[in-house]
Amino acid sequence: xxxxxxxxxxxxxxxxxxxxxxxxxxxxxxxxxxxxxxxxxxxxxxxxxxxxxxxxxxxxxxxxxxxxxxxxxxxxxxxxxxxxxxxxxxxxxxxxxxxxxxxxxxxxxxxxxxxxxxxxxxxxxxxxxxxxxxxxxxxxxxxxxxxxxxxxxxxxxxxxxxxxxxxxxxxxxxxxxxxxxxxxxxxxxxxxxxxxxxxxxxxxxxxxxxxx
Amino acid sequence: xxxxxxxxxxxxxxxxxxxxxxxxxxxxxxxxxxxxxxxxxxxxxxxxxxxxxxxxxxxxxxxxxxxxxxxxxxxxxxxxxxxxxxxxxxxxxxxxxxxxxxxxxxxxxxxxxxxxxxxxxxxxxxxxxxxxxxxxxxxxxxxxxxxxxxxxxxxxxxxxxxxxxxxxxxxxxxxxxxxxxxxxxxxxxxxxxxxxxxxxxxxxxxxxxxxx
DNA sequence: TGTACATCAGTGAACGCGCGTTCACTGATGTAC
DNA sequence: TGTACATCAGTGAACGCGCGTTCACTGATGTAC
Numbered sequence: 001x002x003x004x005x006x007x008x009x010x011x012x013x014x015x016x017x018x019x020x021x022x023x024x025x026x027x028x029x030x031x032x033x034x035x036x037x038x039x040x041x042x043x044x045x046x047x048x049x050x051x052x053x054x055x056x057x058x059x060x061x062x063x064x065x066x067x068x069x070x071x072x073x074x075x076x077x078x079x080x081x082x083x084x085x086x087x088x089x090x091x092x093x094x095x096x097x098x099x100x101x102x103x104x105x106x107x108x109x110x111x112x113x114x115x116x117x118x119x120x121x122x123x124x125x126x127x128x129x130x131x132x133x134x135x136x137x138x139x140x141x142x143x144x145x146x147x148x149x150x151x152x153x154x155x156x157x158x159x160x161x162x163x164x165x166x167x168x169x170x171x172x173x174x175x176x177x178x179x180x181x182x183x184x185x186x187x188x189x190x191x192x193x194x195x196x197x198x199x200x201x202x203x204x205x206x207x208x209x210x211x212x
Numbered sequence: 213x214x215x216x217x218x219x220x221x222x223x224x225x226x227x228x229x230x231x232x233x234x235x236x237x238x239x240x241x242x243x244x245x246x247x248x249x250x251x252x253x254x255x256x257x258x259x260x261x262x263x264x265x266x267x268x269x270x271x272x273x274x275x276x277x278x279x280x281x282x283x284x285x286x287x288x289x290x291x292x293x294x295x296x297x298x299x300x301x302x303x304x305x306x307x308x309x310x311x312x313x314x315x316x317x318x319x320x321x322x323x324x325x326x327x328x329x330x331x332x333x334x335x336x337x338x339x340x341x342x343x344x345x346x347x348x349x350x351x352x353x354x355x356x357x358x359x360x361x362x363x364x365x366x367x368x369x370x371x372x373x374x375x376x377x378x379x380x381x382x383x384x385x386x387x388x389x390x391x392x393x394x395x396x397x398x399x400x401x402x403x404x405x406x407x408x409x410x411x412x413x414x415x416x417x418x419x420x421x422x423x424x
Numbered sequence: 425t426g427t428a429c430a431t432c433a434g435t436g437a438a439c440g441c442g443c444g445t446t447c448a449c450t451g452a453t454g455t456a457c
Numbered sequence: 458t459g460t461a462c463a464t465c466a467g468t469g470a471a472c473g474c475g476c477g478t479t480c481a482c483t484g485a486t487g488t489a490c
Contacts, residue, residue, distance in 0.1 A: 019433060038337045041252070044477060054435055056478075064477085121336035124391050125250045131395070162410060169385060169411040176384040179336050183343070198374060199381040203411075206418030231466060256444060266468055268445075276444085 020053050022061045026075055027051075029068060030114045035183065039069045039118055040126045066127050072118055073133035079115040080137055083108040084144050097152070098204065102174075102197045106189055109178050120179040142171045149204075161210040169203050232265050234273045238287055239263075241280060242326045247395065251281050251330055252338045278339050284330055285345035291327040292349055295320040296356050309364070310416065314386075314409045318401055321390050332391040354383045361416075373422040381415050 028051035029042055044065050048055045062068045086108060087101035109116050123134035146167035153160045160166060177196045184192065240263035244254055256277050260267045274280045298320060299313035321328050335346035358379035365372045372378060389408045396404065 036340075038252075040250075040337070043475075045475070055476090056436090056480095057434060059478085060433060124333035125252075125337050128248075161414075165407060165410050166414060168407070169414060172388040173381060173385055176388050195377060195380070198377050199415075202373075202378060202381060202418030202422065203414045204418065205421050206414030206416065209417050209421050210414065255442075257442070267443090268447095268469090269467060271445085272466060 020051060020057060020061065022071065025051050025058070025061055025068060026072055029072060030075075033114050033117055035117075038125070039072060039122050039130075042069075066129065069126060069130050070133050073130065073137060076115045076118045077137040077140070079108070079112045080119060080141060082112075084141060088148070096197075098200050099193070099197045102193050102200060105174060105178065106181060106193050106196070109181050110186060110189065113182060116178065117182060120175055121182060123175075138171060138175065142167050145171060153208075158208050159212055160204070160207045161212045162207065166203055166207040170200050173199055173203070232263060232269060232273065234283065237263050237270070237273055237280060238284055241284060242287075245326050245329055247329075250337070251284060251334050251342075254281075278341065281338060281342050282345050285342065285349060288327045288330045289349040289352070291320070291324045292331060292353060294324075296353060300360065308409075310412050311405070311409045314405050314412060317386060317390065318393060318405050318408070321393050322398060322401065325394060328390065329394060332387055332394060335387075350383060350387065354379050357383060365420075370420050371424055372416070372419045373424045374419065378415055378419040382412050385411055385415070 025047060029039070029047050032042055032046060032050055033039060042065055044058050045055045047065065047068065048058045062071070083105055087104040090100040090104040091097040109120070119134055119137060123131060123138070146164050149160060149163040149167055152158075153163065174196065177192060177199075181189065181192055237259060241251070241254055241259050244258060244262055245251060254277055256270050257267045259277065259280065260270045274283070295317055299316040302312040302316040303309040321332070331346055331349060335343060335350070358376050361372060361375040361379055364370075365375065386408065389404060389411075393401065393404055
């Protein structure tokens with residue numbers, strides 16, 4: 001049997017198999033992350049193993065695991081922006097703006113749980129670069145929310161004291177509650193949605209009632 | 213020079229020096245913890261080294277580092293209860309209840325920073341036992357706050373919708389903001405106090421304004 | 425079209441290290457007689 | 458008060474392991490002539 005090099009059996013050759021990409025490594029890392037495995041606990045060899053490459057090949061893509069962790073935040077950020085989009089879309093549909101947004105948020109947490117682990121529960125541990133990257137993403141979320149709050153306040157002619165602060169409070173609260181959702185069985189999502197909805201309403205009502 | 217065993221030079225003997233305690237190991241662990249070292253990253257050998265004992269002596273006090281981590285939560289919990297006490301005391305003094313409590317909280321975060329690292333920023337990572345222990349302490353905080361809210365509502369005759377939920381929201385918010393305080397230079401504490409105070413007021417005002 | 429060569433994504437082997445854990449030990453202290 | 462002995466908090470040495478990192482390598486692909 002003469003080996004005929006071709007795209008089909010390319011991966012049988014000991015060398016130069018399908019080239020590995022950064023995305024492959026990010027995927028491998030995400031596969032390893034779960035309720036009991038945090039990003040900071042991943043080892044280079046472990047990720048390489050999961051991706052099916054030799055440990056040293058890792059260096060072709062990242063300087064070290066920490067650089068991968070930071071890159072992971074970007075992916076998580078995209079998922080987060082999907083959340084914001086979904087929430088805004090949902091908000092403009094029938095039921096209450098707040099409830100719709102909260103529902104979209106929690107649903108997205110469920111759907112992309114691996115990714116959101118990274119943002120929701122690991123933002124306080126890890127390297128400085130990692131923390132800064134997480135903070136940046138949270139800031140985006142906060143800004144979008146702030147913008148929305150101002151828009152709604154004008155639209156409904158219900159001015160609000162310190163909308164930026166209200167946005168920050170809601171963001172932190174949503175993330176804290178979202179983090180606990182990751183450990184909760186999905187059947188308690190409804191309860192969580194109820195709680196978070198009420199909490200957010202408290203903040204909004206309070207901000208509207210406070211001296212401007 | 214004949215060695216004369218006594219309490220004074222007891223630690224010169226190779227064996228049976230001043231006995232190590234669990235508290236000694238907890239202290240050693242706390243000394244290692246900081247903005248760049250998390251509880252979960254501590255190794256048994258590292259803690260033993262810091263405490264000045266042989267690695268295997270560690271096992272006389274704890275089954276493993278995880279058990280130490282859980283024990284650490286108890287110590288942190290005591291610090292937390294000091295916070296609550298201080299806040300309540302401060303609250304009953306001159307300036308606003310909310311502002312006084314928030315100030316006490318942030319000050320305590322500064323004073324016991326090592327301990328509160330554990331509760332504020334590592335509650336979401338770590339073993340199940342660790343997470344459960346942190347949750348328990350947060351629950352205590354929440355319950356005390358709930359109780360206080362109800363008391364104040366009656367006292368001032370300003371009833372509040374869902375005080376338990378308001379307590380939960382305030383707790384989560386305070387912890388989230390407290391966690392960011394750990395990374396902030398102390399000169400920005402005043403700003404943080406202002407922000408958190410306003411946020412908490414939003415929740416309280418909102419809870420009072422909402423249909424009971 | 426064919427040949428020579430540079431490039432570079434992958435490789436396996438090896439390194440030194442810190443780790444958790446085990447083992448058989450030592451000798452000061454407390455207790456029984 | 459002395460003596461014999463059990464207890465048990467500490468010890469040093471050793472183990473096997475997975476880790477990050479380095480090294481010189483290989484051989485398929487792309488390019489120049």
